[in-house]
Amino acid sequence: MPAFAANLSMLFTEADFMDRFRLAREAGFTGVEYLFPYEWPEEDLKRELESHGLTQVLFNLPPGNWAAGERGIACLPDRVEEFEAGVDHAIRYARSLGCRQVNCLAGIRPNTLDESVAWQTLVDNVGHAAVRFEDEGMTLCLEAINSRVDIPGFFLDTSARVMQLIETVDADNVKLQYDLYHMQIMEGDLIRSVECLLPWIGHVQFADNPGRHEPGTGEINFRNVFAALDRLGYGGWVGAEYRPRGSTTESLDWFRNGA
Numbered sequence: 425m426p427a428f429a430a431n432l433s434m435l436f437t438e439a440d441f442m443d444r445f446r447l448a449r450e451a452g453f454t455g456v457e458y459l460f461p462y463e464w465p466e467e468d469l470k471r472e473l474e475s476h477g478l479t480q481v482l483f484n485l486p487p488g489n490w491a492a493g494e495r496g497i498a499c500l501p502d503r504v505e506e507f508e509a510g511v512d513h514a515i516r517y518a519r520s521l522g523c524r525q526v527n528c529l530a531g532i533r534p535n536t537l538d539e540s541v542a543w544q545t546l547v548d549n550v551g552h553a554a555v556r557f558e559d560e561g562m563t564l565c566l567e568a569i570n571s572r573v574d575i576p577g578f579f580l581d582t583s584a585r586v587m588q589l590i591e592t593v594d595a596d597n598v599k600l601q602y603d604l605y606h607m608q609i610m611e612g613d614l615i616r617s618v619e620c621l622l623p624w625i626g627h628v629q630f631a632d633n634p635g636r637h638e639p640g641t642g643e644i645n646f647r648n649v650f651a652a653l654d655r656l657g658y659g660g661w662v663g664a665e666y667r668p669r670g671s672t673t674e675s676l677d678w679f680r681n682g683a
């Protein structure tokens with residue numbers, strides 16, 4: 425089985441955020457990821473990681489005004505300064521938490537923004553972040569997110585689009601974040617896609633579809649998908665990024681018994 429990380433923005437939400445690290449460890453996880461670390465002091469997060477022997481696997485660059493519906497600012501030309509400041513902020517957190525990968529959310533393109541302007545802004549921002557991350561020995565991930573259900577208008581909504589960006593930016597430390605849930609909605613053909621894209625995949629996440637719940641609640645054959653990741657020699661982390669249908673503990677049969 426691959427190395428699984430608990431996504432603390434979705435799992436163990438029965439408890440306060442700081443208690444979720446311990447609960448993840450007690451459930452058997454050795455890695456954690458979550459949306460953003462920025463509202464907590466680095467020392468507090470670091471203490472939880474260290475005292476429970478957990479690896480901080482991933483978090484996202486600052487996304488703009490999340491509460492107001494923003495989902496990243498990397499494609500927005502009037503937010504470049506904020507994007508660059510966000511890169512610096514993320515690097516400070518990643519350094520203290522020992523996190524080697526940070527995900528960049530491309531953002532939602534407003535209808536009034538020309539597609540080619542959004543694309544060039546994204547290329548320039550990702551190029552800038554790649555250079556800054558390279559100096560730190562870190563990887564920048566780019567996630568394709570479905571625009572059919574979860575984030576209508578999300579600018580990078582297919583693996584092909586992310587691959588086009590990776591080719592354009594042409595930096596070794598820029599990778600695809602392959603979320604099986606989003607890609608099942610947009611593309612399907614998961615095992616063959618992972619096989620083709622494997623050299624560029626920096627991080628994998630999952631939830632079943634429909635519903636974005638745990639394995640076994642929808643249409644994805646996780647036993648076969650996880651076996652394929654092993655067979656193909658995927659050596660990265662796999663983030664459990666689903667909303668448990670009941671309690672988190674009840675949702676973990678896939679982890680205890682194999683999907």
Ligand SMILES: O=C(O)[C@@H](O)C(=O)CO
Pocket residue numbers: 459484527529567569603606629665
């Ligand atoms: O899949 C997701 O939703 C996430 O990985 C994320 O980072 C933000 O939407």
Ligand SMILES: [Mg+2]
Pocket residue numbers: 567603629665
């Ligand atoms: Mg995801």
